[in-house]
Amino acid sequence: MKNKPNVVKHPRVKNPVETLANTRHEFGEHGGVNMSIEASTTFTAMHPDVLADMFHGDKGPDKGGCYLYGRHFNPTVYSLSRQLAALEGTEAAYCTASGMAAISATLIQLCNTGDHIVSAHTVYGGTYALMHDMLPVKNGITTTLVDITDLEEVEAAITEKTRVLYAESIANPTLRVADIPALSEIAHRHNLTLVIDNTFSPLIISPKQLGADIVVHSMTKFIGGASDHIAGAICADKEFILELMDLHTGALMLLGPTMDPKVAYDISLRIPHLSLRMAEHGKRAQLFAERLKELGLKVTYPGLPEHPDHGLFSELHCADYGYGGILTLDMGAEEAANQLMDMLQNDYHFGYLAVSLGYFDTLMSCSGSTTSSEMTEEDKAEAGISPGLVRMSLGYTGTSEQRWRQLYKALERMGLVQAVSGPAPGSESRAS
Ligand SMILES: *Cc1c(COP(=O)(O)O)cnc(C)c1O
Numbered sequence: 001m002k003n004k005p006n007v008v009k010h011p012r013v014k015n016p017v018e019t020l021a022n023t024r025h026e027f028g029e030h031g032g033v034n035m036s037i038e039a040s041t042t043f044t045a046m047h048p049d050v051l052a053d054m055f056h057g058d059k060g061p062d063k064g065g066c067y068l069y070g071r072h073f074n075p076t077v078y079s080l081s082r083q084l085a086a087l088e089g090t091e092a093a094y095c096t097a098s099g100m101a102a103i104s105a106t107l108i109q110l111c112n113t114g115d116h117i118v119s120a121h122t123v124y125g126g127t128y129a130l131m132h133d134m135l136p137v138k139n140g141i142t143t144t145l146v147d148i149t150d151l152e153e154v155e156a157a158i159t160e161k162t163r164v165l166y167a168e169s170i171a172n173p174t175l176r177v178a179d180i181p182a183l184s185e186i187a188h189r190h191n192l193t194l195v196i197d198n199t200f201s202p203l204i205i206s207p208k209q210l211g212a213d214i215v216v217h218s219m220t221k222f223i224g225g226a227s228d229h230i231a232g233a234i235c236a237d238k239e240f241i242l243e244l245m246d247l248h249t250g251a252l253m254l255l256g257p258t259m260d261p262k263v264a265y266d267i268s269l270r271i272p273h274l275s276l277r278m279a280e281h282g283k284r285a286q287l288f289a290e291r292l293k294e295l296g297l298k299v300t301y302p303g304l305p306e307h308p309d310h311g312l313f314s315e316l317h318c319a320d321y322g323y324g325g326i327l328t329l330d331m332g333a334e335e336a337a338n339q340l341m342d343m344l345q346n347d348y349h350f351g352y353l354a355v356s357l358g359y360f361d362t363l364m365s366c367s368g369s370t371t372s373s374e375m376t377e378e379d380k381a382e383a384g385i386s387p388g389l390v391r392m393s394l395g396y397t398g399t400s401e402q403r404w405r406q407l408y409k410a411l412e413r414m415g416l417v418q419a420v421s422g423p424a425p426g427s428e429s430r431a432s
Pocket residue numbers: 098099100101124126127168172197199200217218219220221230231232
């Protein structure tokens with residue numbers, strides 16, 4: 001993978017929690033400190049004219065506080081959406097039933113039959129399948145997959161039919177970082193919409209501040225934080241959010257991936273401590289990456305100086321949250337990867353063998369045979385996804401030293417590090 005010097009000046013980013021803290025707080029019906037859950041699927045109009053006005057778009061949540069129907073705007077989902085907009089620094093946002101709903105609705109809204117997308121080749125498996133397999137057949141929308149870190153390749157793939165430039169802020173699972181300011185410059189010069197999936201780096205990277213037009217999230221991961229809800233969000237300007245809700249042509253309104261208000265309420269309670277969680281995920285990942293590197297293992301983490309995008313990440317991120325909670329360890333072969341994960345889960349209780357990420361405990365999976373298995377062998381090789389690549393989403397339960405001892409024990413049994421008696425090398429704690 002080539003690494004082109006970029007010419008775009010990167011702006012200094014503002015910590016999004018400041019905007020979030022200034023967002024209007026929604027109190028409960030009886031003055032409760034938490035908002036009430038609006039569970040109704042339909043809403044009364046005080047006068048028959050109001051309903052007609054709503055269908056004409058003359059009244060709505062921001063125009064007189066009027067609501068129509070639960071698949072259209074819902075007050076509880078709308079309140080969570082305002083928090084997402086604050087988090088991403090966009091004018092508006094709306095939440096969806098899943099991350100894939102957010103991604104597919106956005107792409108279908110932006111592209112008509114015959115239109116074209118230029119996308120990073122290293123994206124979430126479901127996104128890859130949507131672009132590579134489904135959209136061409138069902139919608140006549142084609143995608144050219146490129147190495148997003150090669151800006152010349154990105155620009156060369158743009159045709160007169162291209163509408164969207166798509167990337168993940170931190171690519172899954174290669175952990176390459178998108179140069180959002182440079183991509184924004186290219187996108188806007190060609191009149192394209194830059195869509196960034198920021199699932200791996202809420203608060204850490206603020207794509208809108210860096211020049212993206214639309215930010216999508218799987219809130220199933222870090223934002224949800226407890227692996228108990230499938231959820232997503234689209235953060236954009238007000239015009240685009242209203243377009244998605246259009247009664248005749250809106251992808252959210254008509255495809256209907258509606259977020260349940262009870263889910264919106266649950267997730268709204270996780271947003272206030274997202275900043276604490278992201279900082280701790282990042283601290284643990286940084287510590288373990290440094291120690292694994294010292295042991296001579298093949299670890300990839302953007303917080304390590306030798307990571308190809310370390311410098312770029314350092315310029316783009318909000319330093320309060322570090323370099324993210326995900327690292328990868330290349331075990332070479334799938335068998336070795338499986339053996340390590342098996343021991344880590346079943347013998348040392350270090351974490352769980354499971355896909356997904358952003359949970360409070362550590363989750364581990366072998367990317368090539370799981371979350372990236374939708375990719376062809378050729379595309380996987382091109383993206384640098386080796387068959388023995390273990391992706392770890394570091395949790396924050398227990399203590400760092402306790403978790404490190406568990407990890408070290410498993411590496412020791414694999415014969416990858418020297419057997420020691422007493423504390424594992426790298427440990428600051430002398431307690432065993
Ligand atoms: C999980 C994930 C998605 C899909 O989100 P769902 O909530 O599972 O639909 C999209 N993008 C990335 C980067 C993800 O990790």
